[in-house]
Amino acid sequence: MLEHGGNLRDAALRHGRDDWLDLSTGINPNWYPAPQVADNAWHRLPEADPALAEAAQAFYGAPLMLPVAGTQAAIQALPRLRPPSRVVVAAPSYAEHAHHWAQHGHSLRQVPYDALDAAVDECDVMVVCNPNNPTGASVPPEPLLEWAARLGARGGWLVVDEAFGDTAEGGVCAHAGHTHGALIVLRSVGKFFGLAGLRLGFVAARPALLSDLADLLGPWTVSGPAQQVALAALRDRAWQDGTRSRLAAGGQRLQDLLARHGIRSSGAALFQWWPEPRAEAFHEHMARQGIWTRLFTNAARGIRLGLPPDEDGWRRLERALTLWTKEDL
Structure with a gap:
């Protein structure tokens, strides 16, 4: 680990x-000061509450989102949804991305931020943390959307990890599902809201990919208490x-x-x-x-x-x- x-x-x-x-x-x-959760949140199996996804879509400006058990769950699952591919991960960045893409038969390269544009046409998947963890480097929306379009035209993906995006300008969640369906955006409740213990994040992407991801992750991925606390936090403007x-x-x-x-x-x-x-x-x-x-x-x-x-x-x-x-x- x-x-x-x-x-x-x-x-x-x-x-x-x-x-x-x-x-x-x-x-x-x-x-965020977590509210008291309903007593039955500890008793009932945590069925997905549609209100949580709707609140996330309103907060992040995304057309469609899937709640997951922290962005880490998506980081580990996404490499399993593609056949062996040429993958570029922006470097340096959050090490879990390269770690998991390297484990599932993909060909991995780590490329500095200033060389990403030149690498787009030489890969099938590109992963960019934006803003970057740990350096804070960022890529404006315009090149990200252009890269997504270039990748999507040949069935590729652009994965943008916006875990630290809640305090930054220039998020691309609103475009997930467009750009030939190539754009996949990860958002985290843990950083901005200070609720890392909830283990809750969201993925914005085209509907078919979110369906495949949900099938892979299985039922009851987000606990009932986590859903209730996050719903309050996402609505508290x-x-x-x-x-x-x-x-x-x-x-x-x-x-x-x-x-x-x-x-x-x-x-x-x-x-x-x-x-x-x-x-x-x-x-x-x-x-x-x-x-x-x-x-x-x-x-x-x-x-x-x-x-x-x-x-x-x-x-x-x-x-x-x-x-x-x-x-x-």
């Missing part, structure tokens, strides 16, 4: 402490509007704080990333201060930081960065 952020049990075992400020994920630290503003301000604050300590970062509202030459040393330094960061040691060698949850967290982070700067002098 690949390593991910949020692995605080590993952090506690490795460093012998439990007072962590967890900045290792890009999840909203101030999550006042909370969504306020949260977008707070997260945008938090992302800028984090970037500015890092810049004051000599770190030039990029990212999105929920996280910042930079290529750190001494990535392991930085990660260990922060761990000694009780701050858990996301360390990348592969081609995307660097550090990702999420947002602190409160002012005490911001102060802890600033103190740790100050100590790092002093040690580095």
Whole structure:
């Protein structure tokens, strides 16, 4: 299994402490206040509630969506719905995409973001995280839709993972099902709403592909409590509007704080990333201060930081960065 952020049990075992400020994920630290669910949500088999898909379609602007048990479920299933194909995954990006496409007989290449256009005509499937995790790189809608049309003309797919798209402009959900049916868009409830524990995401695509995906995933993929909580979150426009503003301000604050300590970062509202030459040393330094960061040691060698949850967290982070700067002098 690949390593991910949020692995605080590993952090506690490795460093012998439990007072962590967890900045290792890009999840909203101030999550949606989940309402009380109906008692029978724990008793009944979780039949799919059409209202959930309708609320998601309204929130994301998609013509049709399938609820799934987190976007991870779709990431693992989509490679099983195609015969062996030539697959290009934008790199660096969320490692689960390349990991699963490589497991099902496909020919895989990882291509830098600035070389994707040239690669479209040399593949059958292209996978792009937009905004990218971990770097925050993004591709405007116009080239994405052009790539989808070029791929779709010969039966290909463009998979766009918009898990971090709720705080960004330029999503392409509204176009899923068009462009020769090539466009497949993944959206996540876990990041923006801070509800990763629900294990809920949505897939926008043409009806036939969503039907095939639903058949592969089987019945009862999303729990009853998760459906009820998500329905409330997707309909709560006042909370969504306020949260977008707070997260945008938090992302800028984090970037500015890092810049004051000599770190030039990029990212999105929920996280910042930079290529750190001494990535392991930085990660260990922060761990000694009780701050858990996301360390990348592969081609995307660097550090990702999420947002602190409160002012005490911001102060802890600033103190740790100050100590790092002093040690580095």
